[in-house]
Amino acid sequence: MHTVAVLSLQDSLPFDLATPVEVFGRVRLPDGRPGYRVVVAGEAPVVSAGPLRIAADDGLEACERADLIVVPGRNDPLRPTSPAVLEALRGAAARGSRVASICVGAFSLGEAGLLEDRDATTHWLGTEELARRFPGARVDPDVLYTDNGDVLTSAGAAAGLDLCLHIVQRDYGVAVAADSARLAVTPLQRTGGQGQYILRNRPTYQTATLERVLQWIEEHAHRGLTLADIAAAAGLSARTLTRRFAAETGQSPIQWLGGVRIRHAQELLETTDHTVERIAAQTGFPSVSNFRAQFGQTVGVAPGAYRRTFRT
Incomplete structure (x- = not known):
């Protein structure tokens, strides 16, 4: 079973945070066992996420035990990310954990230095700024998500769902991923990229x-x-x-x-x-x-x- 730590950041976008919790939390293997253990991890026990309050299951130390860390977008992606969060992301990447972002969460990965010489994307409204701030990243404004193996990024909120299903397919194959897509009432793979939007x-x-x-x-x-x-x-x-x-x-x-x-x-x-x-x-x-x-x-x-x- 893979362990997923979904970061609960101050001012997180609720949809971005909920998507990986829902997708990975509902994955079932052919024998009925869960495919993932999902933990909401944060620097603070409770944070504001738009009109909601999100309670964390664990502190940032949960990243040390996670196979995958997911970073949601924030309402103000240009606001500096907490140094403790950046350190947790760097440490997880150094230990070989995968790190993924949803929507403008890619800016936090850039701050942590994880986009250098890697493919990346974010919501199409932010791709030019992402490329400007992190010139070492290969920013693609059209794709729904990118996968460098260890670092993954996705475009706008719905593309986070595409990325999560892609990860499920990578981990457990097409059949398990297709079942997860049916639960989410979404195609396993959408055609086209952000250009159509x-x-x-x-x-x-x-x-x-x-x-x-x-x-x-x-x-x-x-x-x-x-x-x-x-x-x-x-x-x-x-x-x-x-x-x-x-x-x-x-x-x-x-x-x-x-x-x-x-x-x-x-x-x-x-x-x-x-x-x-x-x-x-x-x-x-x-x-x-x-x-x-x-x-x-x-x-x-x-x-x-x-x-x-x-x-x-």
């Missing part, structure tokens, strides 16, 4: 030089636009327009146009029964094959899979 939020840029042309692209993306068309709408040369787009958006005008078309397609997949062929034509893609290829590359899943996930 990120693009649902429309990017906004406050820029005097591009605001008008960005709005123009928004309204005319369904047309067969060229760089020359966009430059003419902006009243700029193609070279100047490209330079300003690179400086202010980090993309070329055509890349930006593609992102707008993808987002429009996402909205149609979510809210209509239109065929993929019709949506490709409605959103300005030159062919349905081009649409499928660009959608899969950008979002991480096929249009049909995206519709099944997000159809309202």
Whole structure:
């Protein structure tokens, strides 16, 4: 049986803390035995977790006996993590225990020095800051979780569930993990990464030089636009327009146009029964094959899979 210590940190996100407790606590092996012993460990006997109060089963010394330590996210992930917690994480890693984070709990792993030269992720809103604070980490903003063997990280809250099921599969195989997924009423493996969620939020840029042309692209993306068309709408040369787009958006005008078309397609997949062929034509893609290829590359899943996930 594996022992899991779920850290109870001040200002923890309750969902992040409860997910590993629930998933690992309900794992049963084929003979009926529990697969994990779960302990809630904390520096203090009781901590505030949003509107809740969480009582710890044990102190941080429980990390010394754990095979896996799980670090939940906190409401303010940029607030320094307690030195005692960081020391417990370093000590556990040095002894060969696995250390995992849920959502922005990755910032605590970074503070402990455990992300250096390792793959990592966190909630998509925090990936740029994670990469900035810990440049030695290989931060991937799209994946749902990363597994370096000894250090594991996950994206937003629901991705913590994906990570926990992945760990169960690693420890006990597909059959036990699939049974745990059925108990949680979730697929054992979700298709795609964070990209399918990120693009649902429309990017906004406050820029005097591009605001008008960005709005123009928004309204005319369904047309067969060229760089020359966009430059003419902006009243700029193609070279100047490209330079300003690179400086202010980090993309070329055509890349930006593609992102707008993808987002429009996402909205149609979510809210209509239109065929993929019709949506490709409605959103300005030159062919349905081009649409499928660009959608899969950008979002991480096929249009049909995206519709099944997000159809309202």
